[in-house]
Amino acid sequence: MWIQPWSTTPLLLAWSLFLNRVNAADVLENNGFTTCLDNSNIKVEKVNLRFDRATSTFNFNVAGSSAKTQNVTAELVVDAYGQKITQEFNPCAEETRVDQLCPVPAGRFAAQGNQQIPSNFADKIPSIAFAIPDLQAQATMLLKSNDGDETLACISSTVGNGKSLEAPAVSYVAAGIAGAALALSGAAALAASGNPGAATSSPTFSEVFGWFQSMATNGMLSVNYPPVYRSFAKNFGFSTGLIPWKQMQLSIDDFRNKTGGNLTHNNFRFLQNATLIFDDGSGSSSTAKRSLNLLSSSANLAVREISTSINETSTGGGPEEENGVNHAVQGIQAYVEMLSVPESNTFMTVLLIFAIVVAAIAVGILLFKVILEIWAMFRSFPQKLTNFRKDYWGILARTITNLILVLYGIFTLYCVFQFTRGDSWAAKVLAGVTLAIFTGILGYFTFKIWRVARKYKQVEGSAAALYEDQETWRKYSLFYDNYRKGYWWIFVPTIVYMLVRGCIIAGGDGHGLVQTAGQLVVEAVMFILLLWSRPYEAKSGQWINISIQVVRVLSVVCILIFVQELGMSTTTQTVAGVILIAVQSALTGILAILIAVNALILLFKKNPHKARKRKDLETMDGDLDNLTPLDARNSLLEGPNALHRYPSTRTGSMGYFNRTSPYDPYLSSSTSEKSRHTPTESTDNLLSSNANNINYVNMRETNRTPSPERKRSSPMTEWTY
Template structure:
């Protein structure tokens, strides 16, 4: 039996695939016979180490009666059968004592054996390096009359996979960097009305990660490599595998109508996941548990449970999964626990936000008692409740799409009435909050259009800007309303994906239509204030459309070859990883620009203050009294051709009533024209006459007492 198992593994490795350090091993197993079986296999674990040429095995099962059997072994890779072998366990060349005959009761064997080099040399080196081998081995036990007694199917892997915790950590670091840059940019602008943040921002990065996670939730037979890749971004949708949390949710469900028989954390961690294409996998905790149980040991066989190693602790159940269920249960989260997991993670994040803001408020109050803190923090100190409410609203906006997905999934697949009530209440509350803000902004715009003719005050009025900017701050003024189709877009994606579970073709076509409509809207409007924002968001949307087209290749109804699906999955991983790397690079560039470049709003404010001070100085100069200098009297003096025109006075009047912002040349003309008014720049008939008499013109005379004729009496 063990010699045959080696041949199976050797043949399996001829496929392109791999997993850890030159090791090939089975990954879970499932019973693949359709009818009742007289032989049941409880456990199958086989691994081959290239460094030692040794195979480790752990097999156990039960049989209802003693009987002679024959075995058929079939190995497939990427949907293609590459090995098939029939053997008799009682034949001298393939003798297996535990199967000749199969005993009544329990039987099992585990241990290690060395494999001859003529078998191991057939394994190509590439089989130990390519990630996520898409292969399987199937063994069928038959009675002598040809009746099928048992069927076992197991995936074969090499230990290497694109599902690496480091990928999730790097993605989380990119999101954290985007959040930090967004906060720094917001602080730099000082909540200046009309200011927009640079792209990509925190929301765009999180929505991108959520899109990659949701791409792995369709009810289609994914290639193993893409299935593993999409799991790395589950954290962006609130899916966090936490044993204590899952056990608490199981307890909550058990008290509110839930059934824990085959939908609990303990059941899932001991199960083998069977996907719609027949491939198998183990949960994250199940893999760790299996690795711990496979220790190097001598061969140990047992019949009818006479050995302690034949206990049922390692027995596994096969568990058929697809779509959202397959995605979450790979993370050791039962499908019925999905919504409650996201709800509790959301509650933890909200609690952290509230505590953090209140703690910072306390720090500011203590600071104010012992010293004077910067003026930039005054707004936070006075309006921390508004900042807290807006932060939570931004979080709701960020999670609205996936929240819709999980709530609808809870309605259709949940078993706890309390969890369904919570899903309905939270989804209704989040939707009501977004609708309230939409109505408020719409009402403000309608009033502004009646009073001012447009909605510019949304970007110019400071109070209005502070209240509602989180919805439209990055959009151009004429496209402030684009946040409304964005909310509808997120809601539609979540509904189609959750309601269409089990119908991969419907899900994919629905998602393709939604993504294509959003792409058309972005191309038509190009709504973002900055050109970089338009280009980045359009490119992200193009990749989303292409991603859904690639998922269409995976749809089972189209009957596309497995090799084509695998190549498509690799291409999809390359494109999505490349765009993620570009976003990370842009975040670094934006952080450098934000830290080094002068704030444009502060620069414009300083320029405005400088121009205003110049205007005030010019006005003060014009208001100074100018002493009158008489000119020699001239009789019949005519207006000089070279005398200045009336334009300087008109410019002065316009400057006083018009805008305060002038360039230097205009100010110079204004000052020069005003300075010439004391001579002959502004003249009248009375002025010419007074000048001829040697008296100052009327505009420049100083007030004096009237002549009442007392001078003659004084002289007398």
């Protein structure tokens, strides 16, 4: 049966506007729907629609139930970027007839079939409709009674072409960037070993990973995200510990079930069979109006002329549940469930991922230590690795502490979220214990560093020894190594910033305006602090971190446009989402380029720490070559550790220093405290003591007995060595 061209436009548009593309091919397909009318006489239970451009085939499969037999008229309302199109069609009309729906029978009904669409119609669909990712449109269909114009049913859905910025490749690239930053930070730390006060080149691993976390949490607020930005933000979920793992989720479900959890609509298997519908927070009778996949510019289809033939039509026995149920979500729940993590499983998932990472770190460090021990049994290894070999537990503790510092804001968010949305008492207890332990560890180190800095200030007048004392630097530098000496304390407001930010996002879940306004205040205060203090040691660190904070503030400003209460248009929100993606992507690309540049510098540029140290040693050795007891200059006032701070670069049988100078042996010998010069002694006594020491050292090294003349002139027997 052939149908007239223009009259079939509303029918095809009704189908095509519920379509969403799922693969790279030119296919449009819907992905779920939601009812927007309570207590309706006709209940739609299933809608599967698909248009394949390659084969010009349109497939449909609908099912539902009706309280009585009745004739209906369908009205379609399309809202695409602020433009609305309304069209009606009658399934009993000759040109648009659908036998299974004319009339709609009492009880259950189902209709499925396919239509061959002429190529001349498919060619008229703009190619851009199949190319642009995450296009946004909303379609609502009303079924009205032919008797009295009463609305009998209402369904709503979003449709699109399936092109999306959500792609596993993006996550892999981002993870690769973070891994490169981690490797580069480790290599730079190894190159700077033994040099207290050496700052790590930016961007560091913590800076890059923190930036990825910011992009992920920007997608967790309870606002009306444009689908294009929602898909983009999903790519960085790995940085918050959300890594889908089926067996882990099933184990967590079992754990929750045994500890008071409610798994009715909150478990992994339910989530696998559910279609996520993103709630707009309007509070209307429509429970949700957004789904994960979106529509291409289907509004153009309203004016297309087509001709088609019905090839096959059949009636099924009842509604099927192939696509499961529709599941309305928003805020943090929407973000985590996009990643196949049930809402109440979130904290346990992140905790288990953290435990796995800690175990991997411990095994890796232990394996490296075993390799060093085996290496030491057969041959000597670089001096830089000595500390690692001797301080295994210390390095492990500092590495885990550093990991806690990087993830503290995320754990705060998930722990608070577990308190408010979790259902298992055991998971809540674990969340409380975890947050207390992490906060306690960071608080302990904060107190220790403050106390050490206070002691240094009392003794020396400044806290510069935090950077100069090697033992202090080794213990605590992970908190302040990139800051200037006068701003070592900046790590404290940074920790507070992470804590407050996580509490605002998790505590305000469901209230987008509160979340966004609170986060804007926190980000602005942090930006002002960085701009005022400029605490970073390296200029690159200054500009990179300030730039990251600027983009964070701008990101929250853009997200403010998505807040439902402000009533911004869909077009404005979409434009803001695209701008936000462009800015965040640009910053991510710049960070990746800087990491590559730093890697090249590390590979090909001479180590500045070694060069500076060698230059200092050569200068000192040159000065020592022309010293005499009568012209010792300031070398006699060197502290007892001067030799250890400046080991000689010379080699051979001459020892640490050139023995041709009569004064040099004193510097390489061990003397008692009685021979040390104090500020209260006279210069004569100093020179006399030094001369006696020279005689004794020369005697000991040459194994010759001093002459009687030298014995009489030397009171060596009065000293103890």
